[in-house]
Amino acid sequence: MFKQQPILGIVVPCYNEEEVLELTVVELDAVLGGLEKEGLVSPESFILFVNDGSRDRTWPLIADLKERYRRVSGLNLAGNVGHQNALLGGLMTAKRHADCLVSIDADLQDDVRVIRDMVLRYREGCDIVYGVRSSRQRDTWFKRTTAEGFYKVMQGLGLRIVNNHADYRLMSRRALDELARFSEVNIFLRGMVPLLGFETGVVYYERLERAAGESKYPLKKMISFALEGITSLSVKPIRMVTAAGFAVFAVSIVMGIYGIVSNLMGRAVSGWSSLIVSLWFIGGVQLLSIGLIGEYIGKIYREVKRRPLYIVERELPPAVRSAEAREHEDPAEREGAPAAPAHALS
Ligand code: UDP
Ligand code: MG
Numbered sequence: 001m002f003k004q005q006p007i008l009g010i011v012v013p014c015y016n017e018e019e020v021l022e023l024t025v026v027e028l029d030a031v032l033g034g035l036e037k038e039g040l041v042s043p044e045s046f047i048l049f050v051n052d053g054s055r056d057r058t059w060p061l062i063a064d065l066k067e068r069y070r071r072v073s074g075l076n077l078a079g080n081v082g083h084q085n086a087l088l089g090g091l092m093t094a095k096r097h098a099d100c101l102v103s104i105d106a107d108l109q110d111d112v113r114v115i116r117d118m119v120l121r122y123r124e125g126c127d128i129v130y131g132v133r134s135s136r137q138r139d140t141w142f143k144r145t146t147a148e149g150f151y152k153v154m155q156g157l158g159l160r161i162v163n164n165h166a167d168y169r170l171m172s173r174r175a176l177d178e179l180a181r182f183s184e185v186n187i188f189l190r191g192m193v194p195l196l197g198f199e200t201g202v203v204y205y206e207r208l209e210r211a212a213g214e215s216k217y218p219l220k221k222m223i224s225f226a227l228e229g230i231t232s233l234s235v236k237p238i239r240m241v242t243a244a245g246f247a248v249f250a251v252s253i254v255m256g257i258y259g260i261v262s263n264l265m266g267r268a269v270s271g272w273s274s275l276i277v278s279l280w281f282i283g284g285v286q287l288l289s290i291g292l293i294g295e296y297i298g299k300i301y302r303e304v305k306r307r308p309l310y311i312v313e314r315e316l317p318p319a320v321r322s323a324e325a326r327e328h329e330d331p332a333e334r335e336g337a338p339a340a341p342a343h344a345l346s
Helices: 021-037 058-068 085-098 112-122 141-156 173-179 187-195 217-231 237-262 272-306 323-327
Strands: 008-014 048-050 072-077 100-103 126-133 165-172 199-206
Touching: 008 112, 021 048, 021 058, 021 112, 048 058, 048 085, 058 072, 058 141, 072 085, 072 100, 072 141, 085 100, 085 165, 085 173, 100 112, 112 126, 112 165, 126 141, 126 237, 141 217, 165 173, 165 187, 173 187, 187 217, 237 272
Parallel strands: 008 048, 008 100, 048 072, 126 199
Antiparallel strands: 100 165, 126 165
């Protein structure tokens, strides 16, 4: 199932990256060349640059690189759709021609040398290999703190997200095929990929500085990215509203008793008891109702995403099969090779 010489595709989303592309292509081409020489990947391996509606000369540059490097290919999106969507577009396009894909940013911040380790893990049978930063020394204090806070919050919300892993990862063709079945449109890949299951591996690397150009993720984009991640993967914030509703409601009962008792004992200013009791009571009822409506909205949200309910890793069919089924069988399988799902072979 896992080819020993897979066709490896490297998918690189690019937004206004004219300054860095020349450097990037040299590095990635060298990596592929090296892997090819070692016999670790097929000579048909390639690099796909996805132009995410850049406003600079990124696309003409990609077209030019394609002429100069035999491994380079390009995909031009009609407009800027953002990193995650551009990356998904690239992955879905490239998976048609590859056995496994590595996604990496254009800026060479992720150490390209660990692509080799990713391929080795793939050959050992990993469908997904995460590139994880072993330290963030090179990041600015601000980026480091916000990013660490973000991962903490995500994990606190019970999301299966890999710490310090950005979108630098290898995925096998069948993992990508399963990812394609997630038909949601709010895409947060690093939260979705762990939902696939499958055998996964991790490789570590030092995060470097951007080779050229500047970050395409200013604070505003970072905040919306974080919010997107949380709201597209978790309904926990809704639960918190419901919980707050219950808490306020409980307090309203206590306050109600207190108000009535104070009144009976003649300790309350006239009008205070009725005011305080209704204040808490209405507050509690309102929060509870909002939470309840939220629960339904959460359900609708999960419903419209139409995510696959299960993903098959492998099927072991019975030895005795009908003659008809045997006729359609793959000859390799009949010789005792492990059965693989049809899509992993095609
Ligand atoms: N990118 C993209 N579309 C966008 C913004 C960014 O395709 O709208 C790409 C960008 O070219 C780069 C990657 O996403 O390859 C990550 O961006 P960047 O390195 O600027 O983010 P940072 O590393 O600062 O978080
Ligand atoms: Mg970067």
